Amino acid sequence: MGCVLGQHDESGRKERVIYYLSKKFTECETRYSFIEKLCCALIWTTRRLRQYMLYHTTWLISKMDPLKYLMESTALNGRIARWQILLSEFDIVYVNQKAVKGSAIADFLASRALEDYVPLNFDFPNEDLMCIATTEEDPQEGHPWKLNFDGASNAVGNGIGAVLISLNGDHYPFTSRLDFDCTNNMAEYEACIMGIRVAMERKIKVLEVYGDSALVIYQLKGEWETRDPKLINYRRLILELIKEFDDIVFYYLPREENQMADALATLASMIKVNQPEDVKPIQMSIYEAPAHCYNLEEEEENDDHPWYHDILRYVKNCEYPDQATKNDKKTLRRLTSDYVLDGEILYKRRKDQVLLRCVDAIEAKKILEEVHEGICGTHANGFTMARQIMRFGYYWSTMEGDCINYAKRCHKCQIYGDKINVPPSSLHVMT
Template identity: 35%
Template structure:
């Protein structure tokens, strides 16, 4: 029964072009072709003959057709012109050949044997046309399924309940892990009476419970699913650890979804890599899948001067974004060695990012031809570099080497020359360079800034942040930025005006730029303004029904930049520098002792040393000259200048010199308990 569920796909000749993934369906009364296939075949819409006919599928869904299109189809011995109804929808096939084509071509299709039996009227014999050998699961993109199994007393697994359902149009755009979470949520709701009283083991490709609970904010559909699953006792079991026959059969009949390969995203031998087709809504998803499988591109170049050498690399990802790096080589090397250094550095960066498919482009014929074994490496200076480069290239699964002109390698060449013209100080490993753009020559007079009494800069709201949200709400696109699709859930359009949904059911008018600045000026310094703080300004503006994303930050910056608030605000008595903590809480509690000397020449009284004692709290200093630095003289100084004048201190701090560690000083400290 499972083999009968496999659809029958063939490759046909459509108007002189080989087209794969043509489904032969005995349940279809007419032939159908999608607009995406028309664009791939470069068939203009002007050839469509308009009609008011509508199509209805087995589920009862009615689809309006764009019209009729007549195409020449050749399959095996059958060739003729057939009518196709054009539909503007996404499908897993390129076209459908229904009973109209089957009967007129004298064809008997078999989904069990995956072949067509066709009658050749010229030779009066039957011919067998094999279907495409690639497996196509039944509605893999639109159906989810689950199985509830239980072990009996003997440990044998038995299937209890099977569940399957068709995803809605919105659910088909979920990610794979979100579809698995939806499967768990649907199964738990349907089998709640089974799962409430026991601990249920979840067998899936990944830990769904951990994924949902690790979300930073439980909101949206993930939050809804988590709240519904809180009453169940769930335990994750890896899929590879399962040995039950019932689950093995279920997984065999419901294979996991994977990203389609590039070969499945093609029409005949024309690979889908044309960026201009990405503008077609029906083709955008296919183009993104193809772009994601394109390799990275590495451009590299080296440069050498009399003093320094540099290496420049440019990495281009599959979506066209470029990342530039410049390295300064502080060792002696030739220009060819610098070229190899740039190549090795670029390959190491790609391997660190996990890239395994790369296209290497360089303007050095020597390096490219040596890597391709066209040139023999005769220099012993380049041999270590060549061996290291080959060692790194062996770690890639697919490498494409190509020599290009210097004009195409302009960016890497400029980066290499830039590294040789910059001097880095000792100990500095990298330096950030800023490149600014000027649109007017320096001799032109630039406009003076406006004379505004409010000193503040509000750059973030000068950009119209509403444009991408308005464009998405007017024409929802599943290929739009994920952030835009997520933010659009909180907005609505009223006419051509963007509105923000409020928590209490009221919506706010979205503003930006000068209008937002005018609102803050009116709320802060207007007729009814009382120079409120930033949070109060935000509350007033929202109270009047206005909103923009950075409203709180901009209101706080506006209030801080108001000159009147700075002139008439309360005086701040806090010091402008951080206060330094003190070691001792009151005067004369701790003293620091030290000796200065020997002094040359000596004084007239033959004083050779100076002893200094400094109070930690008041920084008061006691100083006395000494003829000798002995324990007796230091003991006499401590007793007369510190204890008799300021009282017995708590601590005396010294550098543990021989004079301070002598017997008289230690005896004094012991007697007074210092």
């Protein structure tokens, strides 16, 4: 197998080749089908070029789509299941191959594969671990504080943010604006240094540091080499600061789990501050419903008229609502063409000239209960309920939506309903 990793410029016309890779299939891999060989080559490529593919969108140009085969495979054996999990951390987009010459280099590398290749180990660490035993100790003694940091560098400015989390779960946010030119990696280091110094001021000896920059985290852990001259001094300074701690550990954290520090850094980079400003700790609340919902409920309680009140007034007396605009009057005239008044009862005329009685909210609620779970109720879904109600001769404007919501809230329908075993998308055989 062989692969070529290339990088396009902003115009997309030029391509700079970064890396060539090739390997020879092992004895067991030679017995794979063609599509499984493509999947194996893709997994092997992601393991070898992880540092390039982790932070960029990768276009996969191939004769067939191995991603679709993995996601829609009917037999999830151990090999395919492992491949799916290993590919989940990358942003890979399949692109159709438009020309044969585009894969000429990859085909050449596949024909000149290395002979002394050692196969990669796709096993997950600690997968044979049965249990973990912990010893009893003081819950406060040696329990680590947590530090989340992040930096932001954009066209407006540069900012850093850090959140220190105590033993009890209390959050202490810190943020600063950087008034000098720096890169995003320099801002990440600045945020880490600020958070570590804050922890030192609080006499914290055991600390867990979390950041969403893999470059900074793995350089501080010593797994990656620091080559950028701008970052060497930052790393040296942090290594001197961590000597003040009894135990400090660095962990990589995905960006979606580091939202608090990211928000603080973005806030500091977007706001222009002339002098240091002291802002009290931010208290965050959770609203489960929009603020206007309570006002709407009060208006509905005070409004004693049914939903068809304006239509009834126009059909009966040709009166428009108060404060109605010209467009509102035109819309009302168009709506009333489908309604018929018989005495004091308003009817809705269907396309087949069948008349449906218009009911208010109280009557609609009773009809929903009777049709869905009454004596003759069948616990049907929302669309079937709406058709049954119209066959019974009743109508209101939000009938179909009310039927769907009522069926979703029915407790018995959720308990005794049939389980849906049909896959969400159609399955296609790729081999």
